[in-house]
Amino acid sequence: MAAKATLGDTQLRKNVRHATEVIQNKRARVVAEMPDWQQLRESGKQIREHAMANLDYYLEEFERNCTRAGGKVHWARDGEEAKRIVTALVKEYALPQNPEVIKIKSMTTEEIHLNLALEAAGIKAYETDLAELIIQLGHDQPSHIVVPALHKNRQQIREIFQREMNLPELGEKPQDLADAARRFLREKFLRVNTAVSGANFLIAETGSVCIVESEGNGRMCLTLPDTLITIAGIDKILPRYQDLEVMLQLLPRSATGERMNPYNSLWTGVCPGDGPKNFHVVLMDNARTAVLTDGEGRQTLNCIRCAACQNACPVYRQTGGHAYGSVYAGPIGAILTPQLQQLHHAQTLPYASSLCGACYEVCPVKINIPEVLIHLRNKVVKQKGPLNPEALAMKTAGAIFKSERRFRAAQRLGRIAETPLVGKDGWIGWLPGMLGGWTQVRDLREMPKETFREWWEKRGKRGN
Amino acid sequence: MHWNTGYQAEALPLVGRFVEQFRHAEAVVVPSSSCVAMMRDHYPKMAEELGDRKLMAEVAGLLPRVYEFSEFLTRRLGLTDIGAYYPHRVTYHASCHGLRNLGLGDGPMSLLRAVRGIDLVQIENMEQCCGFGGTFAVKNADVSSAMLAEKTTAVLNTGAEACTACDNSCLMHIQGALHRQRTGVRTVHLAEILAGAEGDVL
Numbered sequence: 146m147a148a149k150a151t152l153g154d155t156q157l158r159k160n161v162r163h164a165t166e167v168i169q170n171k172r173a174r175v176v177a178e179m180p181d182w183q184q185l186r187e188s189g190k191q192i193r194e195h196a197m198a199n200l201d202y203y204l205e206e207f208e209r210n211c212t213r214a215g216g217k218v219h220w221a222r223d224g225e226e227a228k229r230i231v232t233a234l235v236k237e238y239a240l241p242q243n244p245e246v247i248k249i250k251s252m253t254t255e256e257i258h259l260n261l262a263l264e265a266a267g268i269k270a271y272e273t274d275l276a277e278l279i280i281q282l283g284h285d286q287p288s289h290i291v292v293p294a295l296h297k298n299r300q301q302i303r304e305i306f307q308r309e310m311n312l313p314e315l316g317e318k319p320q321d322l323a324d325a326a327r328r329f330l331r332e333k334f335l336r337v338n339t340a341v342s343g344a345n346f347l348i349a350e351t352g353s354v355c356i357v358e359s360e361g362n363g364r365m366c367l368t369l370p371d372t373l374i375t376i377a378g379i380d381k382i383l384p385r386y387q388d389l390e391v392m393l394q395l396l397p398r399s400a401t402g403e404r405m406n407p408y409n410s411l412w413t414g415v416c417p418g419d420g421p422k423n424f425h426v427v428l429m430d431n432a433r434t435a436v437l438t439d440g441e442g443r444q445t446l447n448c449i450r451c452a453a454c455q456n457a458c459p460v461y462r463q464t465g466g467h468a469y470g471s472v473y474a475g476p477i478g479a480i481l482t483p484q485l486q487q488l489h490h491a492q493t494l495p496y497a498s499s500l501c502g503a504c505y506e507v508c509p510v511k512i513n514i515p516e517v518l519i520h521l522r523n524k525v526v527k528q529k530g531p532l533n534p535e536a537l538a539m540k541t542a543g544a545i546f547k548s549e550r551r552f553r554a555a556q557r558l559g560r561i562a563e564t565p566l567v568g569k570d571g572w573i574g575w576l577p578g579m580l581g582g583w584t585q586v587r588d589l590r591e592m593p594k595e596t597f598r599e600w601w602e603k604r605g606k607r608g609n
Numbered sequence: 610m611h612w613n614t615g616y617q618a619e620a621l622p623l624v625g626r627f628v629e630q631f632r633h634a635e636a637v638v639v640p641s642s643s644c645v646a647m648m649r650d651h652y653p654k655m656a657e658e659l660g661d662r663k664l665m666a667e668v669a670g671l672l673p674r675v676y677e678f679s680e681f682l683t684r685r686l687g688l689t690d691i692g693a694y695y696p697h698r699v700t701y702h703a704s705c706h707g708l709r710n711l712g713l714g715d716g717p718m719s720l721l722r723a724v725r726g727i728d729l730v731q732i733e734n735m736e737q738c739c740g741f742g743g744t745f746a747v748k749n750a751d752v753s754s755a756m757l758a759e760k761t762t763a764v765l766n767t768g769a770e771a772c773t774a775c776d777n778s779c780l781m782h783i784q785g786a787l788h789r790q791r792t793g794v795r796t797v798h799l800a801e802i803l804a805g806a807e808g809d810v811l
Contacts (some may be wrong), residue, residue, distance in 0.1 A: 523617045
């Protein structure tokens, strides 16, 4: 984890603390008013589990129904294939002299770095979500799944807008900033004829796609252009239209602390004279089926990207999202990214947690994130093999814990070994090697002169 | 420690060892909520993983008799007032595993409220992790330290003389920083407070 640098950025830490606290408090209020919240979570979990267990069936059902309604479905094995498909589609539909697209906020396109691929093909992509716009203009990376510019405060955003929109006189009131973004974006909405979106949900039963948002900029992208290209991970599927009843209660309350999202868009294929004439959906695997084969890890795919776990996480609270070095940050990122990359990278991510369980407590679909973290740690340990200092220390400790004789001997030996480190006051202020992390800000009390076992045995002899 | 760090193979034999040691006990009282959480959340699965049917049955039989310390008093014995005396200002840190895995709820606080002479003060971020997390404290020492700094700041803000909890690992962690900063604030396990009686020098 690249946490050292971000921990030194006091402004960033204040921004992250403030923003996550505000969202957490809003969430807590709107969750508390739901008498059936725990049942809703259970329903959400079961719907998602069922969908993932029958993914092949529901994806094909979605394809049939979407195609029947006039949409065109594409299948992409990985990010590269998805980018090739989207790039080719944009080239087909966008204005040839100046190919441009407007984009709805989408973590899936961030996952595969779609904008870079479009840029390489000479296509300009404009992010239209306010926070994504801030990220794009600031040449930055999202640090949060729902609120990607959460690490920036108002003054920092004003500075970016002043520079990138050439507005030296811009004020710092929220209205000033929203006004500037509106003027900047309106012109794109009216000019650009192709849009790229992600998806919150794909409904197998009807072939519909659902996007929820707060600003209405997504709605603009979904309705104004001639062509709409949606790119979605295959995990976004819901079996039935009615499943939205559960999801649209869980998602907004968990994500932004709202009872309902201000904009809920649902569309099915194309409709002559209304909205885009051409509609394409790219269904992308990008290692999701590999995750599905892992009995313990597969619950990760149930995620509906609400980011409640990020807001609740005490690690994320300190470091913000960039320290994770992963598009998906926070607890869900710590289990999703290593699995999507099949542990080739991101071997440290499963360790970016104290396993406090706050993420599991707030997860609207009850993903047991600590359990998956432990499962992934085991995989990392197996990959690293037995010949490193940590593995050897663990093996030794395991052997000691297994035997009473060895345990007693280790306690005696420990008391002798610590002697040179213990100060006059009975405290240790410096430890060597791996344990040095402890003593960088903490002391450690010396081992007690009498162990619990010794005390218990003496007590037994006295008979009281 | 082994299980949570990813050393499952090293952790598995310890299940059999635990059963062997405690199979005849009427009740097993554990002064550390994370240890109880380890047993309840993982031992049944671990025994299953070993493919040992006898061990699975023994684990299933023993676990209902395993109690976290405050749980033993409030739920098994039905006590809240045990006649303790502790004339100090105290704040309580709700350890993650006790709070979320064991669902201790108000149990430890109800025991503390009944203590004579105690001045119990609420800590601001009671339910926030102190940053220990086992090997996390050394593997991600910088982040752990930042989390710990928030916790100790909150402890100091209460003006308490002592911070208590139902988990020795959190207490060792919090105590480590309180001592390093020479704050003069100590940590005490809930059991130590409840062991106090009038007339003792506390």
